[in-house]
Amino acid sequence: MxxxxxxxxxxxxxxxxxxxxxxxxxxxxxxxxxxxCVVDLAEVTPTEEARRLAPEAGKDPRLVEVILRESTRIVRVHAGVLITEHRLGFICANAGVDHSNVGLGPDAVCLxxxxxxxxxxxxxxxxxxxxxxxxxxxxxxxxxxxxxxxxxxxxxxxxxxxxxxxxxxxxxxxxxxxxxxxxxxxxxxxxxxxxxxxxxxxxxxxxxxxxxxxxxxxxxxxxxxxxxxxxxxx
Amino acid sequence: MxxxxxxxxxxxxxxxxxxxxxxxxxxxxxxxxxxxCVVDLAEVTPTEEARRLAPEAGKDPRLVEVILRESTRIVRVHAGVLITEHRLGFICANAGVDHSNVGLGPDAVCLxxxxxxxxxxxxxxxxxxxxxxxxxxxxxxxxxxxxxxxxxxxxxxxxxxxxxxxxxxxxxxxxxxxxxxxxxxxxxxxxxxxxxxxxxxxxxxxxxxxxxxxxxxxxxxxxxxxxxxxxxxx
Known part of the structure; x- marks a missing residue:
């Protein structure tokens, strides 16, 4: 249904x-x-850019890769914070990608x-x-x-x-x-x-x-x- | 009461x-x-800074003066917008000073x-x-x-x-x-x-x-x- x-x-x-x-x-x-709109991080290969940003963003490079795919622009990266402009136009943390209430395993994130x-x-x-x-x-x-x-x-x-x-x-x-x-x-x-x-x-x-x-x-x-x-x- | x-x-x-x-x-x-917390603009004399900012802020210099008195810092002034850090710490337009629902004459503003x-x-x-x-x-x-x-x-x-x-x-x-x-x-x-x-x-x-x-x-x-x-x- x-x-x-x-x-x-x-x-x-x-x-x-x-x-x-x-x-x-x-x-x-x-x-x-x-x-x-769910992605299994096990199936994501981070690009060079995602690997480079991951330590400063304090995140798994595969998660950063998913965030970048959802974004048109990086607005701020600093001390564990990654703020981007989402493809839908608004500016928010992690392009709205998160782990909670997905319920499809530890590596599943929701877009x-x-x-x-x-x-x-x-x-x-x-x-x-x-x-x-x-x-x-x-x-x-x-x-x-x-x-x-x-x-x-x-x-x-x-x-x-x-x-x-x-x-x-x-x-x-x-x-x-x-x-x-x-x-x-x-x-x-x-x-x-x-x-x-x-x-x-x-x-x-x-x-x-x-x-x-x-x-x-x-x-x-x-x-x-x-x-x-x-x-x-x- | x-x-x-x-x-x-x-x-x-x-x-x-x-x-x-x-x-x-x-x-x-x-x-x-x-x-x-109401000020009558008729009793306000703008400083040099308020007079200088007024055209860019698109506001009466006396209103700008009141806004500056309520603020610790100017954050942005551009094309009719004046954003400051209020003495209470938050960042907002016009330091929260406005004309509406004051009801004490056209020159009264509320802080x-x-x-x-x-x-x-x-x-x-x-x-x-x-x-x-x-x-x-x-x-x-x-x-x-x-x-x-x-x-x-x-x-x-x-x-x-x-x-x-x-x-x-x-x-x-x-x-x-x-x-x-x-x-x-x-x-x-x-x-x-x-x-x-x-x-x-x-x-x-x-x-x-x-x-x-x-x-x-x-x-x-x-x-x-x-x-x-x-x-x-x-």
Missing amino acids: SLPDLLVRALDAASLRPAAGDVLVVAQKVVSKAEG LPRDPDASARAIRAAVRAAFGAAIGVIINDSHGRPHREGAVGVCIGAAGLEPLHSLVGRPDRYGYTMRTSIEAVADELAAAATLLQGQCDEGMPAVLIRGIPIAEGEGEARRLLRDPALDLFR | SLPDLLVRALDAASLRPAAGDVLVVAQKVVSKAEG LPRDPDASARAIRAAVRAAFGAAIGVIINDSHGRPHREGAVGVCIGAAGLEPLHSLVGRPDRYGYTMRTSIEAVADELAAAATLLQGQCDEGMPAVLIRGIPIAEGEGEARRLLRDPALDLFR
Whole structure:
């Protein structure tokens, strides 16, 4: 059974009936595994570059090789940290490749989905077919951040909702007109769901969020990425 | 009436009875205003440095002056963006100084609270005195982020909870032991509350969160700041 069908069945089993405006947040790990985005390091031969970076990155050269294949650019390598620009455009540690909750042996690592927006669209379509409701779908993952400690859930794939909510032109409580505020609602929804999903043995890969006013839209997690020309921290 | 007392009264009026383990998230703006952290730009004389930076920062030189007073260091100034290190240690746009929801005239701007951890502790003590419950308190604000579009709610003050939740040493569902994961739960709680609070004319400055397992702790939003020596993006 496909992941979208499994999610529909799980919603049904939990007596959750999705309604228009709900947001279903699905953990990247189950999407990746369902789509076969798993690599056995035993079958990876590191290139010269991966072997050269491995000691500074503090990682197995085969893992570094997988990370490099997933990346378009190395952003920082320093004292056990390897930060790259992922082929999907965002900047994160280890290109999102990790060992946890793969469950296919000690050498198996999980990559991000090939196209998380497409994964979200497929889940959205299945929920719509089963329940008749136009919901938003977010694929979330935990990313570290420059300047701040700890990882937080962020949106890496989306469908059916507007990831950014512009407040420009809206009034505050005193008639002042907002001039620059844009809220990354998809990232906030992703973070909220992470609080319930956990990352260890909780077994809670999906969270249905209700009661947050969201705007229907194309989704596209790419819209959450800052234009490189405007990114002062590259 | 003090803000902690107003919050106790509002909880009571909403028939919300805080219980141990709940988290009350309070918007920075009401804390700052209650503590008088408001400056009238009409009374500000910009220094030479503020006048020099103003055109590139795309801002009133008097506003730049206030931002500089709140900051220990300028991080980036480019094409209408002014990013500084705030005296509280975090890196954000305009040192958290803004015009919205101040309500004291067109030239009034609001600063961050002097000591948001202390503000959170006072709210926590008032809730404990009124309801007998040991809750966590977070002061949140919306910050932009390097690399990603849009602002998200983050924790700038905390009391009674552990802002970071280390998963190191815990097993995943397949017995793999987590090695590096640390979750910034205080930032995720701050982001979740922002979804309900809004930032315009919603009039929802505080949100009570229940059902998220948090660890009691000292709070201290400073723990969410990366050690400058380990921050690869300074």
